[in-house]
Amino acid sequence: MLHRVLSSLAVCSITAAAVCGCTGGSQPASKAQKAASAPGEVQIEEVFSGSESLNGTPLQYPAGNPELRLFRVEIPVGGKIPLHTHPAPMLVYVQGENSGDLLNTRVQPDGSKVSSVFKPGEAFIEGMSEPHYVENEGNQPTVVWVMVASVEGLPTTEWMQ
Structure with a gap:
């Protein structure tokens, strides 16, 4: 398979x-x-390419039997996904239409926080084991597409206290 x-x-x-x-x-x-372009012509547009996380950490992939996962996540107005990490890298794309912004806040090793706002049509790489949370502080739902480069049996998300 x-x-x-x-x-x-x-x-x-x-x-x-x-x-x-x-x-x-x-x-x-x-x-x-x-x-x-002529009608019916195939069009390919690179949306994003990267080799390091938002924190500048080079990508690393977990050992095991490879498995790709794709998720559609809708965060309602005022919604928040609490502090967590991922054991495998993931590519996050904020849906280009009918979506609000995504606020991503990363907790650094010294406890400080670094926040970034991603607008519709923007993408980023979330690294392995980098604590963060995401929020929708806008006035419309935020829709993100998440592709995870993982391995069979590995959880997608690890929740933190």
Whole structure:
């Protein structure tokens, strides 16, 4: 099963690379380029790429049988996901339309806090074992898509006191 999934991912990656190469490179297409595209033409736009967490920690993957997970999370107005960590890195994307901002607050080793606001259409990498919480302080629900690069049997979230 894993072999089929990895093979499919490889084929998709090769196809995407080939299409990007045919359209003039790997740079995201501008809105003007999209508008000028022929009807039915495949369009590929890189939304985000990164190799380190918000704290600047290089990505590390847990040992074990690989497993990708995708979650849609909707945080209501005034909602908060309390202090937690993740044992595997994750890519977080704030939905580009019909979503509010996401406030991400990271607790540093010295106890200080660093906060960042992510607007619709923005993405970031959440690192392994970095304590943080997220909130919606806006006036509309915030929708985030979370892709976790984990391993079978490993929890996605570890809650802190």
